Amino acid sequence: MRHWFRSYWTEEDTWFYFEVDTDGWVTRQVDLQGPFEQPIAAASLAERQAAQAAGTLADSEKEFGATAELPVQDWDGHEPHDLTIEEFETAWLAARIACQAGARNRATDGA
Template sequence: MTTTWFRTYYEDEDLWLCFEADEESWAVRHMEIGGKDGRPRTAASLQEVLHLRDHADLAAMTRYEQRYGILADAPLDGWQDQPGATELTAEEFERLWGEARRVLGGGG
């Protein structure tokens, strides 16, 4: 099993998209961070989404999506060819994740 952490730049929105991807290139965690201000916009987790799907109601899922955004729902193959694509270390990703969750109000 290989986990990959990386970011790409989405110029149209001036956003860095940061991902933790599993061995099949599916997003496990996904963040969007503003380019100019560096402010986290989203920080969604597959584990949390699946837990809500299985144990909560639609209102809880809606609240989650409003706070943390929506997880990428397609394989992330070919990310290396995207603008500004850079592999991140696990430590870099965890630092960004912790900051994003703190800003968005959810702890680590």
């Protein structure tokens, strides 16, 4: 069963939203940075795997970012705050639109 939560990283002023599968792997991830919660990632594990197989991983990561590479049970020091699927989907859709529009690249390039 999937579950959804978010966690805040003070050092980067970033909220991380996660969709996690039964085994603890992040299947989708949204990163929102700064006081205006600028989308800097809206990544999907399935898309990452497909892009890796197709040899287009760098392009995919440039547009959408990446998901965490360890299962959540291996993480230290994060304080998860549960989310509903609706809360996650709202963040996911807004971040995907921003990433597809190129807002992610401008935010991470400092422009």
